[in-house]
Amino acid sequence: KQEVTQIPAALSVPEGENLVLNCSFTDSAIYNLQWFRQDPGKGLTSLLLIQSSQREQTSGRLNASLDKSSGRSTLYIAASQPGDSATYLCAVRYGGATNKLIFGTGTLLAVQP
Amino acid sequence: NAGVTQTPKFRILKIGQSMTLQCAQDMNHNYMYWYRQDPGMGLKLIYYSVGAGITDKGEVPNGYNVSRSTTEDFPLRLELAAPSQTSVYFCASSAGSRNYGYTFGSGTRLTVV
Numbered sequence: 001k002q003e004v005t006q007i008p009a010a011l012s013v014p015e016g017e018n019l020v021l022n023c024s025f026t027d028s029a030i031y032n033l034q035w036f037r038q039d040p041g042k043g044l045t046s047l048l049l050i051q052s053s054q055r056e057q058t059s060g061r062l063n064a065s066l067d068k069s070s071g072r073s074t075l076y077i078a079a080s081q082p083g084d085s086a087t088y089l090c091a092v093r094y095g096g097a098t099n100k101l102i103f104g105t106g107t108l109l110a111v112q113p
Numbered sequence: 114n115a116g117v118t119q120t121p122k123f124r125i126l127k128i129g130q131s132m133t134l135q136c137a138q139d140m141n142h143n144y145m146y147w148y149r150q151d152p153g154m155g156l157k158l159i160y161y162s163v164g165a166g167i168t169d170k171g172e173v174p175n176g177y178n179v180s181r182s183t184t185e186d187f188p189l190r191l192e193l194a195a196p197s198q199t200s201v202y203f204c205a206s207s208a209g210s211r212n213y214g215y216t217f218g219s220g221t222r223l224t225v226v
Contacts, residue, residue, distance in 0.1 A: 020225065031211035031212075032212070032214065034213065034214045036217075041222075042204075042219065042220070043218055043219035043220045044203065044217040045217075046131075046214055046215070046216065046217075047215075049214040051212060052211075052213065089155075089156075091156075091215070093211070093214075095211060100146075100158055100161070100171070101146070101158075101205075101215055103155045103156040104155060105150075105153060105154065105155040106155070112120050
């Protein structure tokens with residue numbers, strides 16, 4: 001069964017810390033992996049998209065890595081800010097008829113000022 | 114540059130009522146999806162479409178119906194609303210190719226009482 005797991009479920013850090021969010025998936029035959037941010041009561045904002053052939057992607061203070069063979073991805077946030085507080089979702093895209101996206105349950109991040 | 118637009122943003126339904134959640138995208142994407150998000154449960158796929166006139170069931174289709182008469186629109190119909198359908202509903206679209214990510218709408222928060 002294709003499953004995506006995110007650890008930790010919740011994380012609280014002081015402002016300025018560097019932090020790592022983890023995502024693991026059971027089926028390594030992925031097309032790509034996408035990290036989203038979700039603010040309370042809001043929709044999903046795409047942060048980074050990593051193709052199966054890539055090892056990492058960077059956008060500003062965010063860096064996402066992908067190790068397909070071990071079924072793992074990490075999202076690194078540098079110099080965290082209170083505005084980074086949100087839920088971070090990892091989603092893995094598989095092929096087949098649906099090209100469906102399988103979501104993890106997310107990591108709730110709180111950055112304390 | 115609207116992306117994926119969902120209406121309404123909020124709705125309260127009584128048990129047994131019906132309604133249609135609207136979703137429109139202006140990116141000429143072939144693939145469109147409906148997800149529901151329940152607290153602590155991640156996002157589950159309800160229905161998807163790979164192009165106009167083609168729809169199929171996802172993981173949790175019971176109690177819902179969809180249609181796809183145009184590339185742009187993908188409405189979700191709830192018949193005989195039940196309390197178990199209380200959730201946040203997200204519509205998403207994708208270009209379909211394995212190299213593309215998903216774009217999500219801002220969601221519809223539905224309460225059935």
